[in-house]
Every structure is written in structure tokens, then in C-alpha cells.
């Protein structure tokens with residue numbers, strides 16, 4: 001199980017409100033796509049779920065328990081540009097990620113556990129299509145291959161929740177399509193809950209079981225930071241004839257919202 005509850009969550013930086021009052025639940029095993037205009041707080045939301053940022057108000061729960069305030073093995077993440085370790089091979093990078101997931105403080109495994117780490121890393125490298133490249137260093141990999149490596153690293157921790165922040169944004173359309181074909185079965189097999197931030201609506205709908213749009217519904221021209229983004233659309237794509245739960249097609253002008 002890996003249900004995420006977003007309970008009255010706000011993100012405020014000084015007097016700038018970025019996110020106001022997000023309140024929804026992401027079912028265990030869902031693939032949630034988060035879309036919205038630039039600067040509306042999508043990455044901030046993802047960082048809060050990851051534990052890199054804290055909500056200024058509200059709570060985030062995983063299976064009913066508060067998510068720890070710092071990243072842990074329950075949560076894997078892939079960013080648009082992932083900083084893999086340049087001095088380690090493909091295999092070395094995935095083994096290290098596995099070791100860090102298993103032995104957080106030492107970051108090292110020994111004996112049978114080390115052998116298991118290597119076996120698991122090799123399975124993952126094959127699963128993401130890098131079997132022929134396991135001894136290469138990241139500098140010898142294309143952008144798409146580096147993202148495959150980043151995905152293998154994230155999966156090595158066997159996370160309950162996988163967070164994807166524009167993971168395919170820097171890839172050409174062909175490689176992007178290959179990555180879509182790769183991520184879907186990996187998600188289905190692992191039974192993880194996925195939250196993916198993307199600017200690409202087609203990608204959001206192709207991969208997601210649910211699409212949520214963030215946007216500001218109130219604007220104060222005198223104080224741009226006064227209002228934050230909320231959920232303006234929430235589409236469950238597993239339902240037949242899915243319809244928006246909330247129907248704000250466009251941001252509501254300040255006067256109309258009052």
C-alpha cells in the first residue's frame with residue numbers, strides 16, 4: 001500500500017504564497033500527472049512529497065502516517081537532469097543507490113548482501129535497457145540512456161512512491177516515446193504510486209491514471225504573491241467518460257472570486 005494524503009497543504013516563502021490549500025488523496029498504485037503553468041508550484045509540491053521542503057501549513061501522509069521531513073527509501077525521484085555519479089559505471093551507480101536504500105547510514109553492504117545488491121542492480125539495468133552498457137561511465141551515455149540510469153537508480157531503493165519531475169523534458173521526441181514505453185510496465189510491475197510533473201499534456205494523459213492541474217484562481221495585480229495555486233482540474237482517467245471534478249477553465253479574476 002502507498003496511499004498519499006495531501007491534507008490542507010500550503011507552501012509559503014516569506015509573504016509569497018505559492019500553493020494554497022491542496023487537499024486530495026492519491027490512491028495506492030495510481031499514476032498521477034501534475035500539470036500547470038510555469039511557476040505555479042508543481043516542483044515545490046513534488047519537493048514537499050519528497051521531503052526536501054516542508055509544507056508551511058497542512059500535512060502529507062503516506063498510508064496514514066506523516067511523511068518524514070527528509071528523503072528516505074520509500075521515495076525515489078528522477079529529475080529532468082539527474083546528477084549520476086560521473087566516476088562510477090552504470091553498474092556502480094545502481095549498486096550504490098541500492099546500498100544507500102538498504103544501509104542508509106553506512107551506505108555499504110558486505111558479503112551476501114553485497115552480492116544481492118549486484119544481482120538486483122544487474123536486473124534493473126537490464127529492465128531499463130542498459131544491459132549492454134553496464135560497464136560504461138555516464139559520460140559515454142546519451143541523454144536518454146542517462147535518464148534510464150536515473151530511473152534504475154530510483155527503482156533500486158524499491159520505493160513505494162516514485163516522483164518524476166519533468167523526467168523526459170530534455171529528451172528528443174523519439175527517445176521520449178521510448179521512455180514512455182519503458183516507464184509504464186516498470187510502474188505496473190512495481191505497483192508503486194507515481195507522481196509525475198510535466199509540461200507535456202499528451203505525456204500527462206498517456207501515462208497518467210489521473211491528471212491534476214494546478215493554477216492560480218485568484219490574482220492580485222498589486223501583490224502577485226498574495227495568492228497561490230490550487231487544483232483547478234482533477235481528472236480520474238480510470239473512470240469511463242471522465243469529467244473534470246473542478247471546472248475552472250480559466251483563472252477567475254480577483255473581483256469575481258470574492
Ligand SMILES: Nc1ncnc2c1ncn2[C@@H]1O[C@H](COP(=O)(O)OP(=O)(O)OP(=O)(O)O)[C@@H](O)[C@H]1O
Pocket residue numbers: 013018036037038039040041042043044045
Ligand atoms: N525555496 C524557495 N524560496 C523561495 N521561493 C521559492 C522556493 N522554492 C520555490 N519558490 C518559488 O515558488 C514558485 C514556484 O516554483 P516551482 O518551481 O515550484 O514552479 P513550477 O510550477 O514547478 O515551475 P516550472 O514549470 O517553471 O518548473 C516560484 O516563484 C519560485 O520562485
